[in-house]
Amino acid sequence: MDKNKYWEITRSDWYGTSQVLFVFIAVIMISSVFLLARYWYLWIMIIAGVLVLLVVWHAKNFSYLCPRCGKVFEVSKLEDFISPNGVNKKYLRCPGCGKRAWTEVLRIKEKTVHKK
Numbered sequence: 001m002d003k004n005k006y007w008e009i010t011r012s013d014w015y016g017t018s019q020v021l022f023v024f025i026a027v028i029m030i031s032s033v034f035l036l037a038r039y040w041y042l043w044i045m046i047i048a049g050v051l052v053l054l055v056v057w058h059a060k061n062f063s064y065l066c067p068r069c070g071k072v073f074e075v076s077k078l079e080d081f082i083s084p085n086g087v088n089k090k091y092l093r094c095p096g097c098g099k100r101a102w103t104e105v106l107r108i109k110e111k112t113v114h115k116k
């Protein structure tokens with residue numbers, strides 16, 4: 001794997017991730033207090049919007065390392081959203097060897113241009 005492009009999840013990455021999650025939960029709780037009773041449809045839209053942002057952020061900033069063949073790959077936002085998560089692992093199908101496995105989550109150092 002390319003050490004210049006990816007790194008393993010560090011304590012500061014966990015800190016950043018937990019901050020994002022904290023903001024996410026705070027937005028849900030605060031908006032539910034003000035909106036849930038009368039404007040529940042608006043509340044659902046806000047939650048959906050924040051959830052999409054969270055998934056886009058995660059898909060852009062993290063890659064996955066296959067434990068079987070060592071290939072590092074990125075996944076689509078949809079796959080990132082629907083695939084099961086471990087603590088720092090994710091159950092994905094590797095495009096290199098085609099097998100499903102618990103992949104290791106890696107942080108992308110720089111935002112790379114997606115060639116899709």
Ligand SMILES: [Zn+2]
Pocket residue numbers: 066067068069070071094095096097098099
């Ligand atoms: Zn593989």
